[in-house]
Amino acid sequence: MFISTGTSVRGRWLSPVLLLVVIGTAFAEENADLDFNPTFFNDSRGRAVDVSAFRKGNPVIPGVYKVDVYLNDQWLGQEPLVAKPSRTGGGIYCFSTEQLSRWGVDWKAMAAQAPAGVGQLDTQCVDFAQWPDAARLQVEISDLRADLTIAQAYLLRRSRGEVDPSRWDSGITAGFVNYRASMNQSQGEGMTQSQSYLGLATGLNLGEWRLRHNGGYRAQSRRGVAMAGDYQTINSYAEHDITAWRSQLSLGQYYTPGELFDSVPFIGAQLSSDDRMLPDSQRGFAPQVRGVADGNATVTIRQGNNVLYEKTVPPGPFIIDDLYPTSYAGDLQVSITQANGNVRRFVVPFASVTQLIRPGTSRFSLAAGRHRNDDLSQGPAFAQGTYQRGLSNVVTAYSGSQLADGYASLLLGSAVSTPIGALGLDLTQSRTTGLAQRKADNGNGQSYRLSYSELVNYSKTHFTLAAYRFSSENYLTFNDYAQLRSQADGVAPGRPRSRFQMNIDQPLAEGWGSVYLSGASQNYWAGKRGSDMTYQAGYSNHYRWGGVSLNVSRSQALNGNYQNQYMVSVSLPLGGPRGSGYLNLSSSVRDSRTLSSQVSYSAQAGSRNELNYNVSASNDRQEGVASRSAAVLGQYRASKVNLEAGLSSSSGYRQTNLGASGSLVVHSGGVTFSQSQGDTFALLSAPGAQGAEVDNGLGVNLDRKGYAVVAGLVPYRENRVSLAPRGIANDVELEVSSNVTSPRSGSIVRLDFATRKGTPILLTLTRSDGAMMPVGAPVLDVHGAQLTQLGQGNRLFLRTEKATQTLQVVTGDKPGQRCIAEVDIPQPAGQQATGYIQLSTTCHAP
Known part of the structure; x- marks a missing residue:
């Protein structure tokens, strides 16, 4: 009815x-x-x-529920909610004091203001009914939603994005290896040559300490003769958080910060502020590498003699913005090796702009050790200190000093926030007395730097970085001094005289696209190099039918010659939403001597777009000589590794390349492989749930042991990692599908997802006397623990590992008002189309 x-x-x-x-x-x-x-x-x-x-409200099944929590109408995420029976009948829902603290609730103040008669606070289950005037909890269990209302007097004041340091997770004792391997083989002009590269970023976490090593191995062969391989160490160091000072202690081979002085590679010790530990509202440039590839090309990025990055890219413009943090110290040398063996090189200068910091906050660094450069016989010992202080909303003052035997420098400066942007001006004075081989370079020198950054609101012009530096002839940076000091031949390096650096983005009127300009220019006082210059400018716009972009670049090669390149490209979307691709047409002219035209098609495939591929063809004409080429490049993102392969063929040349990248984490449960890379990991553990998909993992699944690794977590911030039950067996249930963690930088945190194994059963009970049983009646096991409750039609759902399950259905409040049912589960239960099996049995009076 x-x-x-x-x-x-x-x-x-x-x-x-x-x-x-x-x-x-x-x-x-x-x-x-x-x-x-x-x-x-x-x-x-x-x-x-x-x-x-x-009669006493909705029945409450004791247990833990994963619900969406709202605090004063603000969503906090999915959290566990405890349900317990109450002394007055029915039940209560509650949260722990740990959860309340994490949400910014001052539960201690609430406990102090508890009404008379309230007993000791249960820290694992706070009953909000004790504070009718200060707190209220409403639960809609059918929607898995909990609305918590707390009076403002019991809320802690926190900065936006702040996570209490007590919740920063140092993780477990474990090790990891990030790897990027590539192999290229070229054939042309009767000669075959190959080269291989393996880049490694490894780490071992022991308690609060994090040990790190970065390096790379390169080997090559020519005409079938293998040449000696070479392993280069980029750096090895240990790190430890100093939480009270919001800083990092680093020991070993490291780099000084580059905000004020040029970054110095050294071996020693450093204590430096870490802005990542600050809330978002209190936080104050890492280089990006852009270029254009004429065909399938290998991009190699070096810093000094170290190879930091190597990757094969498809034809067209590319951007690389995932360099390891160890590379943020000095100019980058970029080479683009085409399939036909042609190599283009350019330099990406890097000098970060001085940043304003908030009033009342400070930033510092202290370093001591020995200058590190494999090309120098022995680097000088030195000490360096820097300090920045926000004096007001307008002014930030900063200073720094470097001291070594025969060298000293002092920097004074200020950054000012003005209506037209942020301006920084500083003066660095150097004094050199320790150059016995080049006494002419001893003496005093000065360097002046002006920096500017602003978003012009009315025109939307974004100056991400504009900086100018001028240095006198006798000014030496500490890196210059270390190099001159170790040279016995007395040949001085080219010392910068002036440098100008700028990046501008300008959106045009609606529907007209945007333009950008980026570049750097630098000249020198002495040495073989007279000047360096590189810039890029471009225009792009998107229409309903596709997109258009124009690019112009000019760069100066190491031999002093200039290279100019002009490129126009059109992109047309093809296909439907799934499996759609893009047809790209481009044409470029370089130095009025090389004309190149390209056509390529790129697309994704697979249920999770795990396969990316690009097919291209080009026609080049250089000084009247024409050549044609074709190439194909594929990248596959598997659960445990990223794979790539490519083939290029042109007039007289042929190149093949293979690559693999990923990571592995060694922990107490074994070795877990992953496609993702990073320095801060989450190790997921869900026993028995192999095959479950990681929502944050872009195709990552739990392995046969129930483990998976997710990299790229944001340190000192809340990170939510979720599992989807897709792919797991029917006899396994995820009791928890989401976890929240706030890892420390470089930590490997373990996230446990509780699982329950058993046959899922939809059971229909028939009472022996034919009477109906109460809807919502508790269903207990033989020990009196509640398993579930009875639904309409005398039906219930449960999961059990037993072949025979004894159930007690409580049909009333009086003793003896219950019936007992014996359930025999078919073995093996097998897989059902519905995901569960349906059974029926009789419930007898005891």
């Missing part, structure tokens, strides 16, 4: 149980017993439905 709810909800009908839920929720807070007229609650056969379980 169903009851019409009247004209206010015309055409809608509510079942008796749903009506009880609505009424029970409305009166639950009064804790008064409710009596329902049984005349209105009959089943389809006219039998009365026992609804006595709803």
